[in-house]
Amino acid sequence: MVSFEGLRLNSGSPIYRQIVLYLKKGIASGHIADGEELPSRRVLSALLGVNPNTVQKAFGILEEEGMIRSHSGARSFVKADSDVAGRIRMELTLEQARALASSMKQMSVTREQTLELIDRVWGEEE
């Protein structure tokens, strides 16, 4: 069963997108495996303290994008073979690295400063 304990919702972006991204990252990292069972919409919405429809929207998107499979009436399952996981991982990491580089350039932060900053921040506690 996929655990959503690590999901900390914030108000910066729509909740359904945070749920989608959480599952994508889980697949990318390998923490969420192919064929794994998902909690039901009702159970997950209660766990996260959000509306069942919000979870349904997230799961609907995930199914459209081919990352889960749902049969009406039964539980849903993760669909993430190694090819899919590798592709998602590549997409997400590239996208985020590019966004950071672009943003730092806008602030006239050099490549060296950026690398040093990330290296330093990496060791911080949360």
Place this chain on the structure above:
Amino acid sequence: MVSFEGLRLNSGSPIYRQIVLYLKKGIASGHIADGEELPSRRVLSALLGVNPNTVQKAFGILEEEGMIRSHSGARSFVKADSDVAGRIRMELTLEQARALASSMKQMSVTREQTLELIDRVWGEEE
């Protein structure tokens, strides 16, 4: 006069927030200097193709946060001495570096992989 030519609006986040962030980054980089004149709400909204109220919302936030000053009737000006600029720069870069580190960790990407990825992406054309 502050130029907003580099501002490319996208649909990923609210427009007023994009305007706020653009000016903050400009101050952080030093491209937007203390005391510089800002375009009027009407002129800027026409330039960006958005509603004057959207620009007003962004400028209202910027004034609340002490990054511009407005006198009713006259133009507005940037308020960004070196202390302010340095503080904003520190806040934004730290925030973004932390977000990236956190995100990469969620995908089980190592520190070395992250640094290598950013180093590689930095040299890409846009």
Place this chain on the structure above:
DNA sequence: AAAACCGTATTAGTTGTATAATACGGTTTA
């Protein structure tokens, strides 16, 4: 078979974002 659970769908209400039209009084400028 019956109960419990599931995915899915519908309708309604609230909030935030953005547009649109307009108005008021203060400042600049010709």
Place this chain on the structure above:
DNA sequence: TAAACCGTATTATACAACTAATACGGTTTT
């Protein structure tokens, strides 16, 4: 001084995101 421009404010409308309550039929479980 008068025109033009400015910051600011108000009201109305539209749409997306989110919440809420409810319902239907299919699947699992006992």
